[in-house]
Amino acid sequence: MTLLTARDIRELAADIGLRPTKQKGQNFVIDPNTVRSIVTAAGLEDASNVVEIGPGLGSLTLGLLEAGHSVTAVEIDDVLAQKLPSTVDKYAGAEAPFALANADALRVTELPAPNNPDALVANLPYNVAVPVLLHFLETFPSLTTVLVMVQLEVAERLAAAPGSRTYGVPSVKAQWYGDVRLAGRIGKNVFWPAPNIDSGLVRIDVTRTDRDPAIRRRLFTLIDAAFAQRRKTLRAALSGWAGSAQRAEELLTAAGIDPKTRGEALGVADFEHLATVADPAERPST
Secondary structure (H helix, E strand, O other): OOOOOHHHHHHHHHHOOOOOOOOOOOOEEOOHHHHHHHHHHHOOOOOOEEEEEOOOOOHHHHHHHHOOOEEEEEOOOHHHHHHHHHHHHHHHOOOOOEEEEOOOOOOOOOOOOOOOOOEEEEEOOHHHHHHHHHHHHHHOOOOOEEEEEEEHHHHHHHHOOOOOOOOOHHHHHHHHHEEEEEEEEEOHHHEEOOOOOOEEEEEEEEOOOOOOHHHHHHHHHHHHHHHOOOOOOHHHHOHHHHOOHHHHHHHHHHOOOOOOOOHHHOOHHHHHHHHHHHOHHHOOOO
16 A cells, blocks of 8 residues: 655645644654654554544545554544545545544544444544643543554653652653553654754553443542642642642541642652542442
8 A cells, every 4th residue: 555645745735725834733644664664653453443533635534544454543634534535536446445534523422333442543632632641541442552643742741750840740641541652752853844943752551440430530530630730739729629728638548648748749640540539439340
């Protein structure tokens, strides 16, 4: 199968009158070797059911199809969504295992068949990368592997360890679902138009099995509160969540956490333990 080159990308864009905009986070991969590197970094089993968000003009879509996977693409832009099927037909053939949802990824709750993706592989739109990632992890529990390309700063934040400067809400929430790590760095020049900064690949091996929605919502509310004012101690930062600073201190002490510490010092297990101490009904059933 032939993948899209820089010339192909520009011709496709010209054909539909597309001028990429920063507002939509549109940066198209124009290097076939980079596409194949992204697919390889995902480390997928043969013939996986992959959901791709923001396929754009189809560079990564074709790379995934070339590797033998089925692809369900979610594209919000009407013009791009109308063009993509004909591009897949031309480069991968009419029988390629491809489906398209012309929809807002932040609102998607089901996909065209098969509606149980094994993997999420995507060059995520920079302006909504973290919300989209967390939405899909929440909405599709069948996902076992995630490989997304995001701004390098966001990639480092997602994979950050407790205690680091970049560790925060996205780190804890993503790591609640499984093992998160940086899987590569992508330079600016493989994109059209070239972004201002490099991109990073983030891989998540999803291991979370206990997914009670109510427990997750309450845990994530706790995480949000802990980082809402990073400079404050947890005793102060969690006063609103707990009802008072005194109650926050009592709960933290009961959980074996120093009330004077800050949110960035706690790992996922620490937050889960604190949530359970605050409400024993939060204890996972599995």
